[in-house]
Amino acid sequence: MEYNSNIDRKSFKPAYIQLVNILRSQIDSGKFRPGGRLPSESQLCKSYNVSPMTVRRAINILLQEGVVSTTQGRGTFVKAIELHSVKFGSRELQDIFSGNIDTKVKLLEVKIIKANADIALKLNIKPDTRVILIRRLIMKDMEPVFYHQEYLIYNPTHPTVESEMGVTALYGLFTGRGEASLKRGEISIKPAILSETEAHLLLVDTSLPSFRLEHIFFDFDNRPISWGYFLCRSDKISFNTRVGSGETSDIILENQ
Amino acid sequence: MEYNSNIDRKSFKPAYIQLVNILRSQIDSGKFRPGGRLPSESQLCKSYNVSPMTVRRAINILLQEGVVSTTQGRGTFVKAIELHSVKFGSRELQDIFSGNIDTKVKLLEVKIIKANADIALKLNIKPDTRVILIRRLIMKDMEPVFYHQEYLIYNPTHPTVESEMGVTALYGLFTGRGEASLKRGEISIKPAILSETEAHLLLVDTSLPSFRLEHIFFDFDNRPISWGYFLCRSDKISFNTRVGSGETSDIILENQ
DNA sequence: AAGTGGTCTAGACCACTAT
DNA sequence: TAGTGGTCTAGACCACTTT
Known part of the structure; x- marks a missing residue:
């Protein structure tokens, strides 16, 4: 979770991860509702003083997580939760x-x-x-x-x-x-x-x-x-998953 | 699957996807065995005439898929199949x-x-x-x-x-x-x-x-x-997964 | 025409590992 | 010291959608 909404260049967290966390917590807070549009990539570049590639990378991560969907020429939208392609882990x-x-x-x-x-x-x-x-x-x-x-x-x-x-x-x-x-x-x-x-x-x-x-x-x-x-x-094992905008913030960094 | 080992700039497939497919099919063929090292990123840049970011992107995808692991300063290595973090879909x-x-x-x-x-x-x-x-x-x-x-x-x-x-x-x-x-x-x-x-x-x-x-x-x-x-x-539904280097080649493009 | 996402370049700088 | 992965820039060009 990012408590401030700016990217800290002195942080050990990469800028793109910080941006992912900012956007995700904004979605999580309800600022951007399912179906709603995120700021355009060029707007995000200006807002957070990062290059297009860094914004792109952040959005790609949200895309992979299934949190947003993108359409060329239209924009980036928050996805409603969907169950048909969920993956279960244990x-x-x-x-x-x-x-x-x-x-x-x-x-x-x-x-x-x-x-x-x-x-x-x-x-x-x-x-x-x-x-x-x-x-x-x-x-x-x-x-x-x-x-x-x-x-x-x-x-x-x-x-x-x-x-x-x-x-x-x-x-x-x-x-x-x-x-x-x-x-x-x-x-x-x-x-x-x-x-x-x-x-x-x-x-x-x-x-x-x-x-x-x-x-x-x-x-x-x-x-x-x-x-x-x-x-x-079955009392010793189960398979689970989460859908929607959960607090998965820091897991990403661990994987990288 | 890539039949030639060069990147076709006229293809509708992006260069980074083509590179992913090339590398994956090389791993799949046994050219790079589990534990073995892939060519360095700069070598891949030269071999395929692409920029560092494009190589990086391709390797990031293989990383996410769990096909390879990277260590800063050492290189990129083919992972042995592991089961402890598999995700099941239906x-x-x-x-x-x-x-x-x-x-x-x-x-x-x-x-x-x-x-x-x-x-x-x-x-x-x-x-x-x-x-x-x-x-x-x-x-x-x-x-x-x-x-x-x-x-x-x-x-x-x-x-x-x-x-x-x-x-x-x-x-x-x-x-x-x-x-x-x-x-x-x-x-x-x-x-x-x-x-x-x-x-x-x-x-x-x-x-x-x-x-x-x-x-x-x-x-x-x-x-x-x-x-x-x-x-x-249970006769109408099951949950499955694949591990290791399978032929998942084209699925990636569909998701993007 | 203007704005959007999507790809790609050709470098730069840093942190880390091996020797 | 040389080589490796990792991040990031500041643009460019393209395809697409909306107005």
Whole structure:
């Protein structure tokens, strides 16, 4: 939040960030209502004594945040809140996998099995090909939070396999210190009802609904490497988002 | 995707977008692996005959996408895929609420009730204050997808109330043509198990798990205006994301 | 014609990292 | 010291919308 409405050139905050904060708090205060027009870019240049590129940069940020919309030749307008393209994040997921020290991974089982039709389809291999099954329990504060089950392509010459089997390898994926051989992944969330054995592992009742976080990863040849899913206790995790002009002011600086 | 590795000044695509696509496809191809360093900005200026600001802009986009990370004085590096801060979106949600013509809202009930402790807490009012209860069914292709239940502050002088009661007002929220009096909202996703009556309304069995999409909206005085939730059939909706260097090339241009 | 957003230049200066 | 990312300038030119 900017308390004064001028740009402080001595501040450690860049001018464009200060301008973003000024404009956002003005929108937030109701000075510019949804549908209303912001001052033109050239006006902003004069008002705050900054160059066009700096104004442009500030407005681009508000644009990306979905706070304003621009039309060439018309102006910059405050957007009404809209829900159809919201993105959800999870504070708890971030907490658990941010290298937090009280997060433990308990390896339940590692074995080589023959792929059934379903696994074969997902991993794009022939049925009955050998794959590695890993079952893990992720604990936070001594309590189970996730049950994780994963099928890996079995390839003795492939370096991924060995490192993935390590219980700590899971961290890497979350914290970015993971495999350089993984190119991309796809993850989806669905709600799930736990089976008796799954509920037992997570120390909950089957009446507690859960998230099923399914994932698949590919190498640089676009071949599937692993497929699996997390089952998450719904009392330990949720996905959230904010829309409209919230007080997100300082997050931007942290990201840069 | 860029097929040649030079910037076409006659193209309708801006130079910085072309550069983003070139760099991304080079990362995608494995030319720059996770952990590896990209050419320096000044090198990129020379290679592609663009100004520093244009290179900067391109790299900023890759930075925002999480594809690369930068360190002042060291360089720009390809990031390994990381999961802890992924954001999930829903294609189905987008489809249903993008002004699609075959989406219908069926109003089940509108009545004034006295707020119980739970509702009073959420809406920051005294218990037994009168609130409006709205119950809706959102249909797609003649099939129910969402059950929606919402509690609105009852205030005859407030313009929000009347327009919200209209069955079509729901669209506005999703498409951005909604209330200009709403400042911000918070939305969360949890898994849920349907009650008998809820399952009956959605024409499914209680054994089908569902999403519960809870929302609360505030006006420009930061007062809660409405609180409620959607129950979503899990066979009709999912939340997804991609990590790593996927083929997201052209989406960027569409957003701009 | 005047005003708007959108792209781009060709430098400048600074802070930081490596050697 | 040399190279790196990061910010910023003071204009230019273009495409578009409004009057």
